[in-house]
Amino acid sequence: MSLLLLFATVVLALWGTGLIWFQGPGRAGRRTALAALWLAWLGGCVLWGWSPQRMATAWGLWLASLAAMLCWWSGLRPSNARDWADDVARPLHMQPLGPWSRGRQRLALERVRNFRWRSEADYDPRWERRSYDLARLASVDVAASYWMGPAIAHTLVSFGFDDGEQLVFSIEIRKRRGEQFNALAGFFRRYELALVAADERDILAVRTNVRGEQVHLYRVATPREVMRELFVAYAREAEALRGQPRFYNTLTANCTTIVWQLARRVGARLPLDWRLLASGYLPEYLRDLGVLTPGHTLEQLRAAGDITARARAWVAPPQADDRAAGIAFSRAIRAGMPPLPAQATENTPE
Structure with missing residues (x-):
């Protein structure tokens, strides 16, 4: 005893x-x-x-x-009323546009982030209202941003539309002003959760160009109906957090496990796996599920999807408006990535 x-x-x-x-x-x-x-x-x-x-x-x-x-x-209670860092200060808000029907859903998102970053402390804060026709969804990419060795990566999900526009959803800690992330603190209810929707030119480029992280993109084979449902699940999760804040947890409520939970919620059959916790190995998990671009090894997809150098080298086209520049950035960082076969994103049978 x-x-x-x-x-x-x-x-x-x-x-x-x-x-x-x-x-x-x-x-x-x-x-x-x-x-x-x-x-x-x-x-x-x-x-x-x-x-x-x-x-x-x-x-x-x-x-x-x-x-x-x-x-x-x-x-200890989570709160939406703290002195938040600028990049997570405004919670995402969803507004349906007109009646929703199967296969055609339109919505607007308030407070989509589109910052222009020069450094971590020097940036132009921009929050936008954007509307989306989910019938025009064309792709889903998973981004893995490596910031602390091969086992640890931040997971982001980017939705692509048939006109070239991309929107990224990212589960993050909602940092207070001046606060830095500590993985151990995430076990002790130190941070609230934030769900950020952002332009790729903001949320991917800040990681490659400002924070010095290495970012890889992987195209994921997803039926279009599941794309729509997952997009809406993200938006509804943001609404839920806006009404009822939650704590981040390094183990159970982080950038990868919540994506897994949302995907399971819309019917995806995703088994539990240790690589959901060691998120740097998430690409291996996706490979074993058989949802990455066929006909290529993981090593080939990893090399082709390494957007780090392309993002750092990109220069905005002269006289391009902001939307056109964002689309140009998204296309440039995907140069050399093999496309999925067309049938991989067709709707599942009724």
């Missing part, structure tokens, strides 16, 4: 220390002192309970400590 108490205390100590560090009051010095007091308290419980005669008392103190931490944890 003493060894069990020791093991349970170590687990509680680690969790409680993380909670104090990421959610405790004050600056780092105060949180360090509180964490030290917490560890000293739990260590005292173990020493007190090492004697069989005091084991019951020690377990009682341990349970009281757990209850106190759980009360604090359960009292």
Whole structure:
């Protein structure tokens, strides 16, 4: 029993220390002192309970400590009212346009992001209202943006229309002003979720050109009806977050697992897999599902879909308006990517 108490205390100590560090009051010095007091308290419980005669008392103190931490944890509430960083300041809003019918759906999205980035701190903030006819959806691409080694990538989904326009959806943390992402903090309800819809010239180029990340695009074979349903699922998820904020979680509610949940919600048969957590290996997962461009190895698709150099080299055409420039950027970064066979995006039978 003493060894069990020791093991349970170590687990509680680690969790409680993380909670104090990421959610405790004050600056780092105060949180360090509180964490030290917490560890000293739990260590005292173990020493007190090492004697069989005091084991019951020690377990009682341990349970009281757990209850106190759980009360604090359960009292943490997500909010939509904080001093947000500019790039996640405005929540996406969907407006249906006219009656919706199977195969033809029109909607407008308010607050589509279309920033012009010169650096992380130097940019022109632009939020736009855009309307979409989902009958004109033509493609779905998955982007993997590598920022911390081969196992970790940010997942984005880009929807393409038959006129060349692209719209990207990205699940992100909703950073407060001046805040930086910490994967450990994501386990302790530190961040709210944000669902960003953005132009590729914004959300992909900021990663390649400003943040120095390596971005790969993969065309995914998706029936057009599923494309429409997934697009609408994203928009509805944004509406849900606008009404009821949620916490980001590094393990269960992140940029990849929520995409997986949305795809399952519209009927896609996607098995659970460890690569949903190690998102840098998501392309291998998609290959094993058989949804990538056939006739090419993953290595060939990875090389052809590496848009990093193309995005950095792209220059806007002279006198092109903003929409035309965005379409030109999307076409330029796809140069050399093999297309899917036409039948891969046909509607499924009724």
